[in-house]
Amino acid sequence: xxxxLSTTPEIVEATTSSSxxxxxxxxxxxxxxxxxLGGRLLMAIPKKGRLHxxxxxxxxxxxxxxxxxxxxDVCLVQNHPIALVFLPASDIPRFVAHxxxxxxxxxxxxxxxxxxxxxxxELLPLDFGKCALQVQVPVSSPFQTLESLAGKRIVxxxxxxxGKLFKEVDARVGVQGEQATKVEYVGGxxxxxxxxxxxxxxxxxxxxxxxxxxxxxxxxxxxxxxxxVLITSLTPHPTLPPALLSSLTTLVSSRLAGVIAAQQNxxxxxxxxxxxxxxxxSITPGRRAPTxxxxxxxxxxxxxxxxxxxxxADVMDRLVTVGAEDVLITKLDNCRV
Numbered sequence: 001x002x003x004x005l006s007t008t009p010e011i012v013e014a015t016t017s018s019s020x021x022x023x024x025x026x027x028x029x030x031x032x033x034x035x036x037l038g039g040r041l042l043m044a045i046p047k048k049g050r051l052h053x054x055x056x057x058x059x060x061x062x063x064x065x066x067x068x069x070x071x072x073d074v075c076l077v078q079n080h081p082i083a084l085v086f087l088p089a090s091d092i093p094r095f096v097a098h099x100x101x102x103x104x105x106x107x108x109x110x111x112x113x114x115x116x117x118x119x120x121x122e123l124l125p126l127d128f129g130k131c132a133l134q135v136q137v138p139v140s141s142p143f144q145t146l147e148s149l150a151g152k153r154i155v156x157x158x159x160x161x162x163g164k165l166f167k168e169v170d171a172r173v174g175v176q177g178e179q180a181t182k183v184e185y186v187g188g189x190x191x192x193x194x195x196x197x198x199x200x201x202x203x204x205x206x207x208x209x210x211x212x213x214x215x216x217x218x219x220x221x222x223x224x225x226x227x228x229v230l231i232t233s234l235t236p237h238p239t240l241p242p243a244l245l246s247s248l249t250t251l252v253s254s255r256l257a258g259v260i261a262a263q264q265n266x267x268x269x270x271x272x273x274x275x276x277x278x279x280x281x282s283i284t285p286g287r288r289a290p291t292x293x294x295x296x297x298x299x300x301x302x303x304x305x306x307x308x309x310x311x312x313a314d315v316m317d318r319l320v321t322v323g324a325e326d327v328l329i330t331k332l333d334n335c336r337v
Contacts, residue, residue, distance in 0.1 A: 036076060036083075037074070037083050039081055039240070039241075039244070040076070040077075040081045040082055040083045040240075041081065041082045041083070041102050041103065041240060041244070041245065041248040041249070041252075042082075042083050042085055042100070042101040042102055042103075043082055043083070043084055043085065043101060043102065043103040043104065043105075043252065044084075044085045044086075044087050044092045044095050044096060044101045044103070044104035044105070044106075045059075045084050045085070045086050045087070045104075045105055046086070046087070046088070046089040046092065046105065046106060047073060047086035047087055047088060048088075049088075049089055050129060051089055051105065051106070051107065051128075051129050051228050054126075054128045054129065054228065055105050055228075058105075058126065058128075058256055058259055058260075059084075061259035061262070061263075061333070061334060062252070062255035062256055062258070062259050062334075063079070063255070064077055064079070064080065064082065064252070064255070065077060065078045065079045066078060066084055068084070068086070073085065073086040073087070074086070080248065080251065081244070081248065082248060082252070085101055087104075089106045089107060089110055090106075090110050090113070090114070092104040092105070092106040092110070092231075093106060093110060093111045093114035093116050093117075093120060093231070094114060094116060096120055096231050096232065096233045097114070097116040097119035097120050097233055097234075097235070098119075098233070098235065099233045099235035099236060101233075102232060102233065102236070102240065102245060102248075102249065103123075103230060103231070103232050103249065103252060104230075104231050104232075105126065105228055105229070105230055105231070106228065106229070106231065107129050107131075107226050107227070107228055107229070108122070108224070108226040108227060108228075108229055109131070109133050109158065109161075109205060109224065109226035111229075111231065112160075112161055112224065113158050113159075113160050113161050114160075115160055119233065119234050119235065120231050120232070120233060120234070121231065121232050121233070121234060122229045122230070122231055123229070123230045123231060123232055123249070123253050124229065124230040124253050124256060124257055124260075125227055125228075125229050126227065126228040126229060126230060126256065126260060127227065127228075127260050127263070127264065128227065128228050129226070129227050129228035130207070130225070130226070130227045131205045131206060131207045131225075131226055131227075132205070132206050132219075132222050132223075132224070132225050132226070133158060133161065133203065133204070133205055133206075133222070133223045133224050133226060134203070134204065134205075134206050134219040134220075134221065134222050134223065135149070135154075135165075135201055135202070135203050135219065135220050135221040135222075135223070136191070136201065136202050136203075136204060136206070136212055136217040136218060136219050136220070137149070137194070137200065137201040137202075137217065137218070137220055138194050138195075138216050138217055139216055139217070139218050140216070141194075141200065141201075143200055143201060144220055145220060146165075146166075146169050146220065146221050147169060147172065147173050149166070149169070149181065149200060149201050150166070150169050150170050150172075150173040150175045150181055151170070151173075151175045151179050151180065151181055152181060152182075152199075152200035152201065153181075153182050153184065153198070153199045153200050153201075154166060154181060154182065154183045154184070154199055154200070154201050154202065154203060155183075155184050155185075155186045155190055155193035155194075155198055155199035155201075155202050155203075156183060156184075156185065156186070156190060156202060156203035156204060157185065157186060157187055157188070157190060157204065158203055158204075159183055159184075159185045161203070161223060161224075162183045162203040163183045165203070165223060166180075166181040166183060167180075167181075169181065183203075184198075184199070186198075190202050190203075190204040191204065191211055191212055191215040191217060192215065194215075194216075194217065195215060195216070201220075202217070203223070205226070206219065230252070230253060230256060232249060254336065257337075258334050258335050258336050258337070259334055261332075261335050261336075261337045262332035262333060262334050262335045263309070263332075264308060264309055264310075265306045265307065265308060265309055265332060265335070265337075266306070266307060266308075266309050266312055266329050266330060266331055266332060267304065267305075267306055267307075267329070267330040267331075267332060268284055268303075268304075268305050268306070268307045268312070268315065268316075268319075268327070268328070268329055268330075269302065269303065269304045269305075269326075269327075269328045269330070270302075270303050270319055270324040270325065270326060270327040270328065271295065271300055271301070271302050271303075271324065271325050271326045272300070272301060272303060272319075272322075272323055272324045272325065273299055273300055273301075273323060274299050274300065274301050275299070276322055276323040276324075277292065277301060277303070279322045279323075280303065280319060280322055280323070280324055281303075283315060283318045283319055283322065284303070284305045284307055284315060284319065285305075286305040286306055286307075287306055287337060290303050290304065290305035291303070291304040291305065303324075306337075312329055316329065
């Protein structure tokens with residue numbers, strides 16, 4: 001088999017018995033792979049959906065190297081004692097909370113919906129997968145507040161969070177028993193529920209809001225803002241030595257943090273007369289302080305400083321206005337800050 005099994009020595013060694021028969025004949029690739037997981041940190045990655053591609057980009061930037069064989073949801077990292085487990089994003093909080101895997105990447109909304117947030121520690125926000133979980137109703141609806149939706153029909157893929165919210169709303173309004181708000185689960189196309197007569201309001205994730213506006217909906221309440229996060233369990237994986245768990249967790253989190261910092265920042269360099277330096281430094285203070293070097297031309301200095309990628313064009317314009325010359329921006333591939 002190409003891919004994972006052909007590049008993993010611990011799996012391919014000793015593949016034949018004394019009789020000459022292949023040991024692969026009666027054993028599946030997953031069986032062979034499972035034998036190689038001992039002593040490795042297990043890290044759960046969303047196997048598809050809005051977070052999957054971003055996770056792969058992040059791992060690549062962190063130089064976490066792996067080959068995922070076709071149809072296998074577990075693969076070994078080649079340059080570290082780590083194994084990646086590809087799971088539905090909604091399942092990752094449970095696997096992490098119970099210590100079945102040591103690390104995972106998923107959305108904060110998914111963690112809250114799982115009901116297991118008390119067993120999970122968020123190690124690092126990952127600055128992607130940003131969205132808001134909102135209550136949406138038709139623009140033309142007579143129900144334009146949470147209280148007016150009490151006792152009505154709500155559709156959502158976030159049944160737990162929605163149920164908790166409207167239980168509190170019902171208590172405030174005094175609605176109970178058979179008259180209580182009904183929250184029904186729908187796995188997809190939630191925004192169509194109102195138009196099809198299934199619901200009076202919905203609770204769903206919103207990124208740009210274009211889909212909701214196209215469906216004639218608007219937000220009347222935001223439950224939470226969410227993004228992808230690196231998480232770990234309060235229950236360590238039983239087969240991993242504590243020292244190895246700690247060192248690998250630090251390695252993964254610091255590498256991912258370095259990639260994120262590189263994505264958020266750029267290196268700005270420019271030349272300026274020394275008597276104008278103070279004003280230029282107020283525009284580019286840097287994380288701690290700019291690096292300033294004297295030029296061979298009397299009265300001039302070169303400045304090197306990290307600035308936010310977002311808004312860097314405005315920073316360059318302001319520097320030129322105060323007298324900076326030769327202003328350059330350099331993209332960062334990786335860093336440690």
